[in-house]
Structures are given as structure tokens and as C-alpha cells.
Amino acid sequence: MRKPLAPTLALLALLAAQPAHATMERARAAEARGDLRTAQIELRNAARSTPNDGAVRAALAQISLELGDPDTADREARAALAAGYDRADATALRIRAQLALGRTRDLLREFPVPDASVPRDVAAQIYAGRALAHLSLEQRAEAKAAAEAGIEADPRAVEPHLALSAVAQVQGDEALAEREADAAVAADGRSVQALLRRAGIAYSKGDVQRAGELLDRALEIAPGHPLARVQRAEVRLRHNDIDGARSDVEVTLRNAPGLASANYIQALIYVATQDWRAADTALTRLGQTTLQNTSDGLLAFATVKAQLGQDAQAEEAAARAVARRPLDVRGVRLLASLQAKRGANRDAAATLAAYAQQGGRDPETLARLGEIHFSEGRRRQAEQAFRAAAEAQPGNAALQSRLAAIRLSLGDYAGMAEAAQAALAGGRDDPAARQMLALAAISRGEPEAAESELARLTPEQRRTEVAMLAEGSIRAMRLDIAGARQVLEAALQSNPNSIGARLGLARIAGSENRIADLARYLSEVLAADPENAQAAGLLLRAARPGNEALAALRAAQQAHPGSPIIAGTTARALLAAGDPAAASAVLDHEALRPRITNPALRLMQVEAHAARGAWADAETASRAAVAEQPNSAAARRQLALLLSRRDEHREAENVIEEGLRLTPNDPLLLGTSVMIAQQAGGPDAALAMADRLARRPGSLPAGAWLRGDFLMAQNRHAEAARAFSSAYSEGPTEPLALRLAAAHLGAGQPEEARRALQAWLERSPESPAVLATSARLDLQANRTADAERKLETLLRLLPNDGGVLNDFAWVLAQRGDRESLNRARPMAERAFALAPRPEVGDTLGLILLRSGDARRALQVLRHAYPDGNPPSPGMGVRYAAVLAEVGERDEARRQLTAALRTPSFPERAEGERLLARLGGGR
Known part of the structure; x- marks a missing residue:
């Protein structure tokens, strides 16, 4: 029987028995220290020196696969086979290269079902390759039969076991998937592919520690393996081992700088550490196409851009994030705040109203909708929004006070009296108004002004719930944490149903890393108000596999299985914890079915099914989302990508085309159309599609940057700069100016980036996004005086930022x-x-x-x-x-x-x- 395919180090060990060559020694040394790029160069030199050495060619093919270079891998595997290298090993390399290139149908034609003349070890490799090709074409029965035939041909071969494990996982048979992964590891404990497969299964089951141990073993064998490094970085990030995750990502990026998964994990590290500038660089380098393929990529991008004052880009990304998850209150609030900041209150109101109409019940978000309506003179709509906010949080006296004032302006005296009674609770001299002023000062970061307002209240009025919450906030801002806790605990004792006190105490517990206390307070909030998105969101941010926050979410979901807020948050936490099966169970619960038509939940359902490999279920849910929300660009994109995944590119294009007829300038749909073209025909086809869409009536302004965005995603920065420059000359906009600067930076042209930003500032001297980006470039170039001038302008424009x-x-x-x-x-x-x-x-x-x-x-x-x-x-x-x-x-x-x-x-x-x-x- 054939020995299982050895990893690169083992192949190089075979070469050590041959006459020593300096290039080979250097290749072995480079790989041993994890420097795959240098090892690949040395192997290429060796291949040129001894072109008919099959072992050298096979080693070069193997390391090229690890570096994400399947074209070279395929070429070298063919050369190894021609040079007489072990047929089974060379065949395995060729098959892996073909699969990496997406040539599934070609693979099935080139490697037909083996007959009796094919050696059993070679047949095992062919069956394994055919199984994976069938699987990628959604031919599950054929895939399983091929994998089983491969095991029968050579039970000691690793690849058929791995293929059957992959088939089982797609079919939802987790037990078989795990058994076959274990069989692969047992067949060859030094197979990196087997170890990676087993680690992935452990991670998906929430056994992060086991996954880490397996990945450690894989990296002992192949220290520079990019996928192993990226997976371990994700494991370490889950354990909050930021330094360890960063180390793994840095090694990976040295070997494979274009690996999207490594760049994304690096960006998440920066976001986790709130290093906004570094996160901005990393996310920009990834490009919009890649970000759209990640669960929180768009929201992370929008948040970072907003933190850096780059509001135009932040708003664009936030809009896509909200289209994808309309009930994610984080994205809704961010988008609305950015729209309001640029003076587009009607757009902000539309964003918040859509959230409310689809079932959103976060009190602060509904109150913001009421404020915008009131400022625009739409008092009836303002009353409705504040009534919904007050109903969502009955104990919030400030909301009741605002509702009372609006009802008074409408002449609704009975309604005003009811709301005022709830707000004042027997207070005198309009204490609610003072409390509102105090809370407004707190929101501006001015504790002295807030204290001044509270000082005007009587001692009795200062003991009301809202006043105590304000005082607790003031003490927390002054870092009197013990005092803040004492005040909030007193507020809770006086007002046992207080949501605000519990939220405040939960935040304090979180700041002190007391997760059990945080979970207890927020569980009480959700027990009283199952639609409290703020409490659910705080639990989600704290949730880690096995900790009290995740347990609290699961308990809340079990108590309120029909709550969209709790279901969505719990499913998101379970997905993050690597348990898509549990997330699917939450979203498939019978009690939630009447409300699953909510687009955000439906799309999360698609994501959960896809994460566990249930592609047919994912497609069914995605089609339902489009049927329920034909105008949802996010739903159409999700369906199109699922269709494109199984090579149904024409149907995918039709799904997007229907959406573009409704909204011809939707950036999400336009970008998806380019992505599908790339999947169907490669980069040239994608660029041709981008150019066609840019010429399409109604596609601007988003159509203008499609070509440049695609080139940026391909790390072709100089070409992207030319594309953005050409589009800018035809129709200058702020997004194009920012993109042009980013492209120049990516191409190593900081001075050109500075000039691009300066050109826009000459048109619009008070553009916050461009000012912030330009100031950052000035600081990097030691132009401190220029940076200070721009920051002064920014501070005038954004005094509370x-x-x-x-x-x-x-x-x-x-x-x-x-x-x-x-x-x-x-x-x-x-x-x-x-x-x-x-x-x-x-x-x-x-x-x-x-x-x-x-x-x-x-x-x-x-x-x-x-x-x-x-x-x-x-x-x-x-x-x-x-x-x-x-x-x-x-x-x-x-x-x-x-x-x-x-x-x-x-x-x-x-x-x-x-x-x-x-x-x-x-």
C-alpha cells in the first residue's frame, strides 16, 4: 500500500538522501523557520538546476499550494509526474491544485472513475478528488460514493477519509464527519491537511482548546503553513490572546500577504484593541468585496471609518450593513447618526423608521426617530415614535417626560397628563426637564454641566430614578467607580424594575471584567424586556464560548424563543462561538416562525445554514428572504452568491439584475454583479462588468468606483489609482477622492495621496472624512502644523467626537x-x-x-x-x-x-x- 502523501518537510527529507545541494539545504532551513517564500525561491532554483528531479518538483508543488499559488502547483505536479515521481503523490498534488483553481468539471473529465488497471493507491487519490469535485457541484450522493470507494481502494490513504468527512459535514452528519477526520489523523498523524480538518471540526463544536492543540501540532510539522496560522490566530483571538493572534497573522502575511482571511483577522485584532488607524488600513486593504463576505465586516469597516471621522465611507458601509441586517441596532444607529451629521435628517428618519417598521424595539433608537420627526415638524410621527420607545422601556421617566411634552404640543392633554405622571412621579419644579438637561450634558462628555443641572433639584427630586442614573453616570465619568456603583445600586433598590440602573451596573461590571455580574444584571433586563437590544448587545459583546454571558443569552432565548432580538443576538453569539448548528436551531424555532420574515433574521438563518454546510437549506431560506423582501439588496446578494457557488452564474446574474431594475445605483448589488462576473470568468470578466455597469444609466455614483474597488481588492493599487483618477476627472465626489488617496497609499505614493485629498479640500474645505485622512497623512510625514490646523477644523465641526x-x-x-x-x-x-x-x-x-x-x-x-x-x-x-x-x-x-x-x-x-x-x- 502507498504511504500517505507527505507534507513538504517530509518530501525535502527524501531529498536529503540525494547528493546535497546548497539550494536544498537553504530551502529546508527556510521552511523550518516558517519562511515559505524563501523556501519556494530555493526550490525553484533547485528545479532549474535539476529539472528532471521529480522530488524537487513535487516539493515545489506542495509549497506552492500552501502559499495559495495553485497554477504553479499544478504545473510542478505535472512535471513531477513526468519525471517519474511517485504517481499517487503526484496525482494527489495535481488534484489539490485543480480543486484550488476551481476546475471541478475539468477534474472529473481528466480523472475518470479508475478501472482495475489503476494502482489502488492512485485510485484512492482519484476517488478522493472526484468526491470533492462532486461536492462542489452539489452532487452529494456521487460525492459520498466516490469518497467511500477511495477508502475501499486504500484505507490507509488520508485523502479519501478527508473527502468523506467533508461530505458528511455538508450533509449535516457531524458524527461521521468527526469520525472520518479522526481516521485521517490516525492514518497519518503528520498530515497537516488532516490536522486542519480535525481542528476545524473541533472549533465548529465550540471545543476551542482542542482546536488549538491540533493547530499547534500542525504548525510543529509545517511552521509556516498559512491556513494553520490563520486558524490558530482565530482561536487565539477567541481566547483574547491578542499578542498570540497577532504573531500568527504576521507570520502568515509574510508568507501570503494577499491572503484575505489573514488580513481580515488582522483587522479584527485592531478593532478588538480599538486601534482605529491600523484597523482602517487593514480593512481598506481588504476591499469592499471581501468585507461583504464576512459577517461583521461591513459594520467593522463603518465603525472604524466613523471613529476616524471619514463619514462618507462610514455611511456607505453602514448602509450596506443595515441592508444586510436591518435589525442590528448598532448599524441602524450608526447609519442614522452619519446621515444626520451631514444634514440629511430625512434619510436618518427613513433609516430609523424602517427599523421600527420591521419590529425594532430599542428605546434609544426609537427615541432618536422621534427627535428627528419633531425637529422636522412631524409631530404626529414624533409622538408615535416616543410612545413606542416608552412602551419598550416603561420605567424610563425621561422618555415619558419627552412624550408628555410632545403630546402637549399636539393638544393631547389627557395623554400629556398620563405621560407626565409617569415621568414626574410626584416631583416638583419640573425635575424631569432638569434630568433631561443633565443627561444631555453627560452625552456631550460634560460632567460638570450635568452636575450643575442636578444641583438645581431638591434632595427629593435627586432621588428619582433618572436623577440617580444621571448621578451614577457622572461618578463613572469621573472614575469614581465605587461611588457610581453605590448610586446605581441605590437606584435599583428604590426602583426594582429599573432597566437603566441594571444597564449601568452591567457596564460597570464589564469594565471590571466581572462577566458573571454583567450576565446577571442583563439577564434580569431581558427577563423584564425581551426586546431590549441594548442588553442583548452588551451580552453579545461579552459572550465567549463557555462563559456566563453566552449562557445568559441562551437562557433568555429558551425563555423567550419568539423574541426576534434575543433570537438574533443568541444566534449571532453562537455563530461567533463556532456552533452554527445551535444557531440554526434558535432561528428555526417554531415560536419564531411568525416573525422570521424579518429580513435580518432570515439572512442570519441563511448564514447559519451555510456555516454548517447545509447549502440546500441556506438557498431555501435565501429564496424566502427575496420573496418576502424583493427590495432587499442584501437578500438578493446572498441568494446570488449561493447560486454562483454552485456555478449557476446566469441565474445569479438574473437575481441581481432584477434588483438593479428596482435600485440601479445600489452599491451592494453593483458590487455583487462584479463579484459574480469574476467567479464566472475571472478578473478580466469582472473588470469588463465593472465598466459596463459604470456606463449603465442610473448607476452613478456607486458605478464610478466599481473598477477601482475591484482592482484594490486584487491589490493592484497603481491600476486602481488610475481608475479612480479617471472617474474623478469625469465626476469628482468625496468617496472617489478618498478611494484615490487609498489607492495611492497602497501603491506607495503618499505624496500623490496627499494631493488627491488636498484637491477635494479645495472644493469642500470642511469635509470631515477628508480632513481626518489628510491630517493622518500629515502626522505620518511630520507635517505637524498642517495636521493641527486640520484637527482644529475637525474639532469645530465635530465638537463632541x-x-x-x-x-x-x-x-x-x-x-x-x-x-x-x-x-x-x-x-x-x-x-x-x-x-x-x-x-x-x-x-x-x-x-x-x-x-x-x-x-x-x-x-x-x-x-x-x-x-x-x-x-x-x-x-x-x-x-x-x-x-x-x-x-x-x-x-x-x-x-x-x-x-x-x-x-x-x-x-x-x-x-x-x-x-x-x-x-x-x-
Whole structure:
């Protein structure tokens, strides 16, 4: 029987028995340290030196597969076969290359069912390849029969077991999928493909620890294997091992810089650490096409762009995210806020109204809809929105107060009296109005103004629920966490049904990493209000496999299986935890069926089915989504991609074409059309489609950047710059200016990027998105004065933007002089009050340290890093400096030791000097 296909190191070990060649020695050394690119180069040199050496050719084919270069792999596998290399091994390599190239039908023609003349080990490889080809064509019965025939031909071969495992998983037979993966590992414990398959199954079942162990074994065998590294990075990210995940991604990107999954995981690392600038770079590099294929890619992109003040791009991405998941309150709020920021209140109202009409019940979102309606003079609609908000959160006196005021303006005195009674609760001198003013000041990050409003209330009025919530918020903003907790607990004791107090206490618990307490408070909120998207969202953000937050979501779903908010949030958490089967069960629950017509839930149902390999179920759900919501671009895109996946490209195009007849300039549909063209005919076909769509009547403005977006997704930055430049010359827009700058940056042309942004600023001097991007480029080029001028303009335009305040404070802090520090401190304090994120705390901590207030700096940083671990080594060095200043030398040394594990970062020398002063050595 044939020995199973060996990984690259084993192939190279065979070569070691031949006369030694320097290139081969270097190839072995490069792969042993995980440098696959260098190993590939050395193998190419060896192949040129000894073109008829089949082992060299096979090794080059194998490593090319690992690097995502199937064309080279196919060519070299053919050469290995021609040179007399082991027929079964070479055939396995050829089949893997053909599958990677998507040539499934060609594979079935070239490798027919083996007859008796074909050696059994070769037959096993052919059957395994045919099984996977049939599977990709949705021919499941044929796929299973082929895989079983391969096992019968050679039970010791790895590939047929892996093929049968893949078939079983698609058919929903998880037990068989796991058994066959185990059989593959048993057949060859050094097969990286087998280990990856088994790790994937463990991960999908929520056994993240087992997945990590298997991936560790795979990387011991093949240290640079890109897919193994990416999968382990995802596992580590799930364990909140940011440094470990970052290390794996960096190795992967050195070997395969264009690997989309690695770039996406890197972007998620930056988002997790709230490193918005780095996240922006990573997500922009991925391109819109790739982001659309990820569950939260568009929302992550929109959030990052909004944090950086790039509102046009943020709004575009948020619109796509909302189209995909209309009840995801995060996307709805972000989109509406961006629309309102640019003065498009009608668009913002339409976004929020669509959320309400489809069953959204988040009180804050409904209240925002009411505010916009009222500001536009639509008082009846405002009353309806505030009534819905008040019904969603009955104990919210502020909402009742606002509802009372609107009803009074409508002349509805009876309704006004009812709402006022609920809001005032026996108070005097209109305490609700004062409380509303206090809450407004809190939302602006101005605790002093909020305290001033509360000071005008009587002691009795300050004991009302809303007043106590405001006081608790003020104390939390001032980092009096113990005091904030005491006030909120008192509010809860006085008002046992208080949603606001529980949410506030849950946030405090989260900031202190007390997940059990967070889960308890939010479970109580959901028990009282199953549609509270805020509570569900807080649980979702805290949920990890096996922790109390995920358990609380599952318990809430079991108690309220018909709640769309809880069902959607629970399913999202289960998908993130790698349990798509459980997510499908939640979304398929009988109690939810009357409300599953909600587009967001329906599309999540599609996602869950696809994640567990139930493609037929996914397509059925996707067709239902389109039938229920013909105008939903997200539903049409999902269906089109499922059709295209099984090579039904023409039907997929028809689905998109129907949508474009309804909304000819929908960017999601236009981009999907380009994607389908690429899948059907390759990059040239995609570019031709982009050009046709750009000329199509009604496709602008989105049609203008289709070609450039596709080229950016292909990492063809110079060509993308030319495409964006041509489109810009025909019709300049802000999105095109930003895209043109991004393309120039990707092509290594920062000066051209600066000029592109400057050209738009000459047209529109107060464009926040372009100002923020241009200021960032100025800082990178040490044009500090230019950056400050732009940040000053941004601050005037966005006075309550925590990110802008933080950036400006950081720039001022770098000067180091007393006047600049005095100017920076209130900015940084307000930024931290608005957004108590790690990077904002880092800025404030630095300013406080340089101002001589190390004790206050330590208080800030301990709040910013609730787990005691700064998210970046630079932050770690600054945290250590604060600790050293207040005399906590041991903890300072620990922080420095952890930070200095990172080989290279700007503050490393500073950290080494501080560690030496503390007696820790290098």
C-alpha cells in the first residue's frame, strides 16, 4: 500500500538522501523557520538546476499550494509526474491544485472513475478528488460514493477519509464527519491537511482548546503553513490572546500577504484593541468585496471609518450593513447618526423608521426617530415614535417626560397628563426637564454641566430614578467607580424594575471584567424586556464560548424563543462561538416562525445554514428572504452568491439584475454583479462588468468606483489609482477622492495621496472624512502644523467626537511643554468621558503623567485596562512609567517584560531604559 502523501518537510527529507545541494539545504532551513517564500525561491532554483528531479518538483508543488499559488502547483505536479515521481503523490498534488483553481468539471473529465488497471493507491487519490469535485457541484450522493470507494481502494490513504468527512459535514452528519477526520489523523498523524480538518471540526463544536492543540501540532510539522496560522490566530483571538493572534497573522502575511482571511483577522485584532488607524488600513486593504463576505465586516469597516471621522465611507458601509441586517441596532444607529451629521435628517428618519417598521424595539433608537420627526415638524410621527420607545422601556421617566411634552404640543392633554405622571412621579419644579438637561450634558462628555443641572433639584427630586442614573453616570465619568456603583445600586433598590440602573451596573461590571455580574444584571433586563437590544448587545459583546454571558443569552432565548432580538443576538453569539448548528436551531424555532420574515433574521438563518454546510437549506431560506423582501439588496446578494457557488452564474446574474431594475445605483448589488462576473470568468470578466455597469444609466455614483474597488481588492493599487483618477476627472465626489488617496497609499505614493485629498479640500474645505485622512497623512510625514490646523477644523465641526478630541490631545501632548499639556488635558478628559477606550485612556494617562499627576493617571489607566493588560506594547511602556512613578515597581517590571516581548515597536528603547532603571535588565 502507498504511504500517505507527505507534507513538504517530509518530501525535502527524501531529498536529503540525494547528493546535497546548497539550494536544498537553504530551502529546508527556510521552511523550518516558517519562511515559505524563501523556501519556494530555493526550490525553484533547485528545479532549474535539476529539472528532471521529480522530488524537487513535487516539493515545489506542495509549497506552492500552501502559499495559495495553485497554477504553479499544478504545473510542478505535472512535471513531477513526468519525471517519474511517485504517481499517487503526484496525482494527489495535481488534484489539490485543480480543486484550488476551481476546475471541478475539468477534474472529473481528466480523472475518470479508475478501472482495475489503476494502482489502488492512485485510485484512492482519484476517488478522493472526484468526491470533492462532486461536492462542489452539489452532487452529494456521487460525492459520498466516490469518497467511500477511495477508502475501499486504500484505507490507509488520508485523502479519501478527508473527502468523506467533508461530505458528511455538508450533509449535516457531524458524527461521521468527526469520525472520518479522526481516521485521517490516525492514518497519518503528520498530515497537516488532516490536522486542519480535525481542528476545524473541533472549533465548529465550540471545543476551542482542542482546536488549538491540533493547530499547534500542525504548525510543529509545517511552521509556516498559512491556513494553520490563520486558524490558530482565530482561536487565539477567541481566547483574547491578542499578542498570540497577532504573531500568527504576521507570520502568515509574510508568507501570503494577499491572503484575505489573514488580513481580515488582522483587522479584527485592531478593532478588538480599538486601534482605529491600523484597523482602517487593514480593512481598506481588504476591499469592499471581501468585507461583504464576512459577517461583521461591513459594520467593522463603518465603525472604524466613523471613529476616524471619514463619514462618507462610514455611511456607505453602514448602509450596506443595515441592508444586510436591518435589525442590528448598532448599524441602524450608526447609519442614522452619519446621515444626520451631514444634514440629511430625512434619510436618518427613513433609516430609523424602517427599523421600527420591521419590529425594532430599542428605546434609544426609537427615541432618536422621534427627535428627528419633531425637529422636522412631524409631530404626529414624533409622538408615535416616543410612545413606542416608552412602551419598550416603561420605567424610563425621561422618555415619558419627552412624550408628555410632545403630546402637549399636539393638544393631547389627557395623554400629556398620563405621560407626565409617569415621568414626574410626584416631583416638583419640573425635575424631569432638569434630568433631561443633565443627561444631555453627560452625552456631550460634560460632567460638570450635568452636575450643575442636578444641583438645581431638591434632595427629593435627586432621588428619582433618572436623577440617580444621571448621578451614577457622572461618578463613572469621573472614575469614581465605587461611588457610581453605590448610586446605581441605590437606584435599583428604590426602583426594582429599573432597566437603566441594571444597564449601568452591567457596564460597570464589564469594565471590571466581572462577566458573571454583567450576565446577571442583563439577564434580569431581558427577563423584564425581551426586546431590549441594548442588553442583548452588551451580552453579545461579552459572550465567549463557555462563559456566563453566552449562557445568559441562551437562557433568555429558551425563555423567550419568539423574541426576534434575543433570537438574533443568541444566534449571532453562537455563530461567533463556532456552533452554527445551535444557531440554526434558535432561528428555526417554531415560536419564531411568525416573525422570521424579518429580513435580518432570515439572512442570519441563511448564514447559519451555510456555516454548517447545509447549502440546500441556506438557498431555501435565501429564496424566502427575496420573496418576502424583493427590495432587499442584501437578500438578493446572498441568494446570488449561493447560486454562483454552485456555478449557476446566469441565474445569479438574473437575481441581481432584477434588483438593479428596482435600485440601479445600489452599491451592494453593483458590487455583487462584479463579484459574480469574476467567479464566472475571472478578473478580466469582472473588470469588463465593472465598466459596463459604470456606463449603465442610473448607476452613478456607486458605478464610478466599481473598477477601482475591484482592482484594490486584487491589490493592484497603481491600476486602481488610475481608475479612480479617471472617474474623478469625469465626476469628482468625496468617496472617489478618498478611494484615490487609498489607492495611492497602497501603491506607495503618499505624496500623490496627499494631493488627491488636498484637491477635494479645495472644493469642500470642511469635509470631515477628508480632513481626518489628510491630517493622518500629515502626522505620518511630520507635517505637524498642517495636521493641527486640520484637527482644529475637525474639532469645530465635530465638537463632541471623542476620537477627534483624543487625536488633537495626543498631538498637543507630544510637544511636552506646560502650555500644550494644559491645553491638551481638558480635551483628553472629555474624550475619555465620551469614549473610555484603551487608546483614549492612554492619551489621558500620558498627559496626566507629564503634568505631574501620576496618581490620577494610574486611576485612568486601570479603568481603561480592566484586565490589567494594555492592548499594545507602546501602551504597556507608558503604563509601566505611571506605575513606576507611583512606586509600584514590581507591576511596572511585569508590564515592561510583557511589552518587550514584542520585537520592534517605537517605544521599545524607552521601555528598555525604564526596565534597566527598575533593575529588571533587558
